Amino acid sequence: xxxxxxxxxxxxxxxxxxxxxxxxxxxxxxxxxxxxxxxxxxxxxxxxxxxxxxxxxxxxxxxxxxxxxxxxxxxxxxxxxxxxxxxxxxxxxxxxxxxxxxxxxxxxxxxxxxxxxxxxxxxxxxxxxxxxxxxxxxxxxxxxxxxxxxxxxxxxx
Numbered sequence: 001x002x003x004x005x006x007x008x009x010x011x012x013x014x015x016x017x018x019x020x021x022x023x024x025x026x027x028x029x030x031x032x033x034x035x036x037x038x039x040x041x042x043x044x045x046x047x048x049x050x051x052x053x054x055x056x057x058x059x060x061x062x063x064x065x066x067x068x069x070x071x072x073x074x075x076x077x078x079x080x081x082x083x084x085x086x087x088x089x090x091x092x093x094x095x096x097x098x099x100x101x102x103x104x105x106x107x108x109x110x111x112x113x114x115x116x117x118x119x120x121x122x123x124x125x126x127x128x129x130x131x132x133x134x135x136x137x138x139x140x141x142x143x144x145x146x147x148x149x150x151x152x153x154x155x156x157x
Contacts, residue, residue, distance in 0.1 A: 006103045006128040010136070013144060017134040020124060024131030027098050029063025036124065036133065040064035041116060043124040043133070046100040048089060048109070051078040056092060058111040058145075060102055060125060065114070065153035075112050075150035099130040102145045111147035113138065118149055 003019075010017045022035045033043040044060040047067050051057055057076050061067050073081045086097050094106040102111050102125060117123050117138035124133040125141065142149060 002129075002132070004127045004129045004132055006101045006126070006134055009104045010134065010144070015136065015140050015144060017136045018122070019127065020133040020135055022131055022133070027130075032133070033063055033124075038124055038135075039120075042120045042122070044114070044117065046102050046126055048084050048093060048100065049081040050084050051076060052080045053078055056084065056109050057081060058102055058105070058109045058147075059114075059152055060111070060117070060147075061114040061153040062116065065155060067152055068154045071150070071152050071154075072112065075148070075152060076110060095126075095128055096130065099126055099128055099132075101126040101128040101134075102141065102147065103134075104128055108146065111145045112150045112152060113142060113147050114152045115149040116153070117141075 020036050029045050030040050033040040041062045043063045045063050047059045049057045059067050059072050122135045123138045124135050127134045
């Protein structure tokens with residue numbers, strides 16, 4: 001298995017993780033969870049937004065949920081947030097759509113993780129490349145990206 005920058009960063013910081021690989025033709029998160037044999041509640045997608053103050057913010061929510069933009073804005077203490085345009089993702093983060101990880105972005109952005117992550121010993125997030133995930137302790141993920149756990153998601157898709 002190829003090592004991604006996310007995996008290298010986790011190793012440099014001595015953070016325990018399990019690399020997971022899947023067919024990169026699979027693009028929806030619920031299918032990825034199924035292929036990996038994981039509970040979709042424990043597989044997280046990374047979403048990048050922009051606030052009314054023109055600040056980019058990162059939110060990680062389970063693949064079977066939607067980011068509630070009102071809850072996201074409240075967590076970040078801003079009036080509103082909207083998803084960034086897909087073409088803005090790579091220049092901002094260094095990641096492509098479907099391979100965006102909260103770990104190792106070009107610039108560390110304020111990051112929020114759906115609070116339900118705390119009920120799991122391990123959650124999966126993108127390893128920074130389509131077809132690759134890392135399974136990591138949510139508390140360690142929170143610490144490495146300086147995130148906070150917040151109520152962010154709306155029920156199952």
